[in-house]
Amino acid sequence: MNKSVLARLVVFAFLTLTGVTAYGDGLNGGDTAWILTSTALVLFMTIPGLALFYGGLVRSKNVLSVLMQCFSITCLVSILWFVGVYSLAFAEGNDWIGGFSNIFMRGISEDSMSGTIPESAFALFQMTFAIITPALIVGGFAERMRFSSMLIFSGIWLVLVYGPITHWVWGGGWLGNMGLLDFAGGTVVHITAGVAALVCALVLGPRKNFPHAPMPPHNMTMTIMGAGMLWVGWFGFNGGSALAANGDAAMAMLVTHLSASAGALTWMFCEWVRYGKPSALGAVTGMVAGLGTITPASGFVGPAGGLVIGLAAGFVCFNATIFLKQKLQIDDSLDVFPVHGVGGILGTLLAAVFASSSLGVFSGQGYNEGMTMGSQLVVQFKGVLATGLYTAVITYVILKFVDLLIGLRVTDDEETEGLDLNQHNERGYDM
Secondary structure (H helix, E strand, C coil), X not given: CCHHHHHXXXXXXXXXXXXXXXXXXXXXXXXXXXXXXXXXXXXXXXXXXXXXXXXXXXXXXXXXXXXXXXXXXXXXXXXXXXXXXXHHHHCCCXXXXXXXXXXXXXXXXXXXXXXXXXXXXXXXXXXHHHHHHHHHHHHHHXXXXXXXXXXXXXXXXXXXXXXXHHHHHHCCCHHHHHCCCCCCCHHHHHHHHHHHHHHXXXXXXXXXXXXXXXXXXXXXXHHHHHHXXXXXXXXXXXXXXXXXXXXXXXXXXXXXXXXXXXXXXXXXHHHHHHHCCCCXXXXXXXXXXXXXXXXXXXXXCCHHHHHHHHHHHHHHHHHHXXXXXXXXXXXXXXXXXXXXXXXXXXXXXXXXXXXXXXXXXXXXXXXXXXXCHHHHHHHHHHHHHHHHHHHHHHHHHHHHHHHHHCCCECCHHHHHHCHHHHHHCCCCCCC
């Protein structure tokens, strides 16, 4: 064999084994491959995962409208992220908002780096987070908001709520600088989506005949398929948030799986005790509660901590759902606030407990220098409070603006007919 060819093969093998490629200084091939894979997994969570999960939960006359909302939000957010929201979230700015240096993805080329991965991969990965967050809110107003109103609301909400809060936590803003622990989006994704969904449910009011007429899911098979896709996709959601193919990513995936399993079983047994029978809907909802609750803590806690967080998620979110729907009679159609909002709050606070390195088998990786469990809990509480209050106020203002502009809600007759026909002139099913 030619010596020069042999030398090139040796160099190539060395670079491959060490995770370094020739495309740029500091680029790690393993990290890049993992983030690209995680990006596909997180997009898979929204379409088809969340779309099918939500689609099966609504009545058959509205299934197509929910699928359409998730699909169109994916397209809308992708364009807005490119135009400027990525820059507002991650470009260098101040404590409150990013600058305009990355408007239209300016400055991002094949050679641009973010740590050990291309910046284009980082921007795309974060785009998938931005997509699923307003898509989650759909569950709060399902079956009664006009499609045009939904698009305008989602676009403005992304710019005014998601962009700034992402910068606060992950983009060099004040909450991140304070030391807030949010590994994969307890505040950025779940608290913002949950609180916004609650405000939407309150502003729009309940669906016609709620709570007196039963409104069961029309297709649990579809819902369970979507739930399975969410579970698989969440490995990219939490594991990918390590932004590297390393031990943090592996541990995040392990505790994510344990929390989802514990959440599903706990919710199922709570139903069994309260109603005499466990339901498939309860099992998958508990699974989602476990996934959402472990999200902020996933890179900071150990396996036993992940298990306890899942148990807590199943019990707390189950009772929050009953309290919201039966006691307060608030029609958060698909339980976004009690599952994602309450789960995000619970997980953000419990991250301060189980990140401790002094809890034996329940220990995590420990706190930042100078932090104790008490001081970390104070930081976590401030993060929850700031995120929740800001989201609630701005969401309310956006809804009122859209209502004044074109109106929010379909008419009673349109709601009775179903959104599939009167908003899209199509049927989800044509038997």
